[in-house]
Amino acid sequence: MLTRADCLAADARDALASFKQQFNIPQGVIYLDGNSLGAQPKAAMSRCAEVVSQEWGVGLIRSWNTAGWFELPGRLGNKLAKLIGAGEDEVVVTDTTSLNLFKALAAAVRIQQQDQPQRRIIVSERDNFPTDIYMIEGMIDLLQQGYELRLIDDALSLEQALTEDVAVVALSHVNYRTGAMYDMAAVTAQAHQRGALVIWDLAHAAGAVEVPLNAANADFAVGCTYKYLNGGPGSPAFIWVAARHQDRFWQPLSGWWGHNRPFAMADNYQPAHGIRRFLCGTQPITSMAMVECGLDVALQVDMADIRAKSLALTDLFIQLVEERCGQHPLTLITPREHGKRGSHVSYRHPQGFAVMQALIARGVIGDYREPEVLRFGVTPLYLGHADIWDAVEILRDILDSGSWDRPEFHQRASVT
């Protein structure tokens, strides 16, 4: 049986342990929800103050040039690219994940209309993050061109779903609920072999696992910066497009920032070459500028080291729950195999909602997802082995004592 001393010893050996000092974590909190909203890099407040006081307050409109606002989506994109196996000028930080999915979907659909016009099926997964499915539904409804959504129930169903009328496959690299991870290279190859293009949603992958976009020969990817990348609440998302596809289609959210000559005020649209055509309207500069603080922390570490620590901590979490909470009805729904999971661990519990509220009241902040799912995000940059021990110990105490069964923990006021 593991002990807390073992965990402290592991922390003492941990080469990433000092990175926690680059984040503000509130006193008394063990934060296991960095997969929903990442913690705050200490640099964020001063960066934000610089944007508001100096760039906006003093620079005013001049800051589009002097503070480099116009270059921000591409400059941050190039930094982010290094964390997801992408190249220079292949990523922009902009808009929201949902909107970027719409752009990627429109581009993929149009490329297929040119190359293989008979293909009218868009495949996704029933357990995909809901907004991804909603955006696909929205586009299908708008197009009125006979497109259909085909939802698979699990990874095994993909092979039979890939019929000759499939145009696009849109999947999340890491599942938001279970933490299950697809083999990006294998699934991309499988889809390509069957003539489909693939869009990867990296929301629960970017900054958490090694993402091999170019090595996997992927087509499109979107994702968010406010989870494992610690960009701040609702910080702008990103889109990656393989270089071979970038200039093939004029994506329909064609605002001024994606124009070839955005300040010429031309009266018709001409898309910029390359990834910049996936920009649309004016971006929220203050929120966007802080994205760099999170990226700059992550870029100090090798993603392989982040991944190794993530696997160590999730292994530890699973082992401790087995050892210490074994008699309680917790069902692990995250794959145990390293190659098949991301950086969070999820359990079903018949009273999952109340148990999570009791945990949060004790300072262990994870989150709850329908149905009955307790979700614990593991962020190697600001969590250690003893944190995992302490979190599981509080979970054990709540379960052993039954202290989750209080009226206030059953109230569903929560919106997230």
Place this chain on the structure above:
Amino acid sequence: MLTRADCLAADARDALASFKQQFNIPQGVIYLDGNSLGAQPKAAMSRCAEVVSQEWGVGLIRSWNTAGWFELPGRLGNKLAKLIGAGEDEVVVTDTTSLNLFKALAAAVRIQQQDQPQRRIIVSERDNFPTDIYMIEGMIDLLQQGYELRLIDDALSLEQALTEDVAVVALSHVNYRTGAMYDMAAVTAQAHQRGALVIWDLAHAAGAVEVPLNAANADFAVGCTYKYLNGGPGSPAFIWVAARHQDRFWQPLSGWWGHNRPFAMADNYQPAHGIRRFLCGTQPITSMAMVECGLDVALQVDMADIRAKSLALTDLFIQLVEERCGQHPLTLITPREHGKRGSHVSYRHPQGFAVMQALIARGVIGDYREPEVLRFGVTPLYLGHADIWDAVEILRDILDSGSWDRPEFHQRASVT
């Protein structure tokens, strides 16, 4: 002839003069570009620090509930509604103006497909803000349903453009370049009479002129919060939908935030009732929160008083330029008639670009728009009559001395 003393006397009588104290304006700057990026309300820095340090840093994911992030788009929308003649639950602050135009356009097109399916023309104006035209082109290209864009050259052409196949008219209430303003009620009535729906872009109108959305029986409106509403660089935009249209169409950018039950994680999309269905993905909270600071300043004043001062200052600007710069080749392109102009004044000058750079170097910050246009935005909340005098005096000096004709003022490094 007016004198500077006359201007100072007018400032002494000005009931809005004290509002300037609620903004940070840099020393030595006369800011005539609030129609591009509004100045910073003094409250913005502390609001921003509260979001970053407390709501994000300490509240973390809990702030979706405890700090009211989930309610922000609607709560700010309800404040903004009062400034544009809209009602409760008719406005949300979200995304960008370009994206909101796409949503409105999709909704308007779909409503017409149901009501008058033969209508396939979308009318706009050649001199509309380019991104509006680009977004229309993007949607037409995506739909592949035989829609066509018809661009009119001026307001007079609208009547003959309104043929029986026109589905939607998309116009800017105040033109970004000339400052010309449409009569919203008259044009809306004209379009309705001919069977078309109207989308108004209020980017250069909201916070600057009295906008009568409901009184004009308008259909849709979009606009930005970072110009006359002083929301901060790239702060999220807004969309207004007349109550009668809100539930008629599922707009295609159908992300989680517009879902009827956003946290049920349902596997198919069901649009929320009312204006909330025009939300899409997660919003940039830090940038959005600061929008409230600008709204809170504007809500202390009656829009009629803002408008009266705006007209007084733009009249003054025009008069002073005539009196003091009359011998120079400045051509006023802004309508003189009060009912036909917004809150900025524009001139063509053969060396407009260099003249504007020379002005900016002297602290008079306006902006330049192709072709040859000097644009001066007048923001009654933080500008006075003497500011206008001083700005025109510097313009006169630059023109009289020819000091604009230096190599550095001809360099087109500017991106805005």
